Amino acid sequence: MNLDIIAALGQIAAVLTVIGGIFSYAVIRPLNESIRALKDTVDEMREEIKEGREQRQGLEVQLAKIDSSVRSAHHRIDDLEGRMP
Numbered sequence: 001m002n003l004d005i006i007a008a009l010g011q012i013a014a015v016l017t018v019i020g021g022i023f024s025y026a027v028i029r030p031l032n033e034s035i036r037a038l039k040d041t042v043d044e045m046r047e048e049i050k051e052g053r054e055q056r057q058g059l060e061v062q063l064a065k066i067d068s069s070v071r072s073a074h075h076r077i078d079d080l081e082g083r084m085p
Helices: 002-083
Strands: none
Touching: none
8 A cells, every 4th residue: 555655656746747748848847938039128228328328428518518618718708709890
């Protein structure tokens, strides 16, 4: 009788192993692939945000230079207008 119980437990273990393998292949594997794809997408978005931030900072520097140049030009124009009779 003990051998029958052990044999039944062995069969149950084998069935559960097969079910686990099927579950892993049908459910876990696609989920892992989706998670990897999502991670790659997030990494790409982070890189794009970083590049956008760097471009914005570069534009801010250029804008500051242009603003300074325009102010200087206005001062020169004002000085020239002040000299004219």
